[in-house]
Amino acid sequence: MxxxxxxxxxxxxxxxxxxxxxxxxxxxxxxxxxxxxxxxxxxxxxxxxxxxxxxxxxxxxxxxxxxxxxxxxxxxxxxxxxxxxxxxxxxxxxxxxxxxxxxxxxxxxxxxxxxxxxxxxxxxxxxxxxxxxxxxxxxxxxPDNVSWLDLGTVLVAWKETPEARRAVADALPLLGKAKDVVVVEVLENASEYDACEARLHDVVAWLGRHGIVASARVDESGQGRNVAAKLDAIAADITAGLVVAGAYGHSRFRELVLGGVTEHLVTRTERCVLLSH
Structure with missing residues (x-):
């Protein structure tokens, strides 16, 4: 790695x-x-x-x-x-x-x-x-206000998508040097809580097989709220120096339209962000 x-x-x-x-x-x-x-x-x-x-x-x-x-x-x-x-x-x-x-x-x-x-x-x-x-x-x-790569705590923004899987795999070298890794999913549907826990358990276990100790966190306050803002709040709460996330977007007649969270992470982030598509 x-x-x-x-x-x-x-x-x-x-x-x-x-x-x-x-x-x-x-x-x-x-x-x-x-x-x-x-x-x-x-x-x-x-x-x-x-x-x-x-x-x-x-x-x-x-x-x-x-x-x-x-x-x-x-x-x-x-x-x-x-x-x-x-x-x-x-x-x-x-x-x-x-x-x-x-x-x-x-x-x-x-x-x-x-x-x-x-x-x-x-x-x-x-x-x-x-x-x-x-x-x-x-x-x-x-971002322009950062002067070094802080790997004290890394937040992995999980979503059940190929992009998120690719991002976590691409980030393995960085996660291997982090002191603390927290895998977070912002729950947008309360009925999926158990499924969300199972997903995060799999991700944490997979990281463990790569020698990376991680913890899981299901955030239930995302229902009806801005997910990007919620991720910012979680990152601030755990003092994350790096956010790992999948990148989402699509083309619309010569124009690349990024998803709301991806757009936020490349324009308004206060910490380093690793993105993969």
Missing amino acids: TFATVMVSLALNQPNDARLQVAGDLAARFEAGMIGVAAAEFTPPLYFTTGEQAQELIDQGEAALHARLGELEQQFRAVVGDRAAASSWRSALDFPARYVLAQARAADILVTGSVPPGFSDVFAIASPKDLVMQAGRPLLVV
């Missing part, structure tokens, strides 16, 4: 300190290699121009992007230092999400930052909202 390669996605116009520190911490804990990745695409002007003037504008814009990508590489190397077993950098002039999704093939886990609700800039940032459903790797979302 380990991570051999950690990849961190950097943004051009957002803070990167938190995600870099957590990715470096992750690489150090697992003696893993580390790959930094960033991309940006030239933003077309809002006004129309042609000929030499247009080409000059494009050349200037792309030169500025190359310079910014160079700055991000320097920041990556300065933070990584000797924390990783080996490190490398990848960047390109491309749409960030498309580029990062392609590079994710080289990593065991992808680290990125959270984004504010409603924020979108496909030319400058690989948003976790774009990455989470397509990366094919666990995605660790790091």
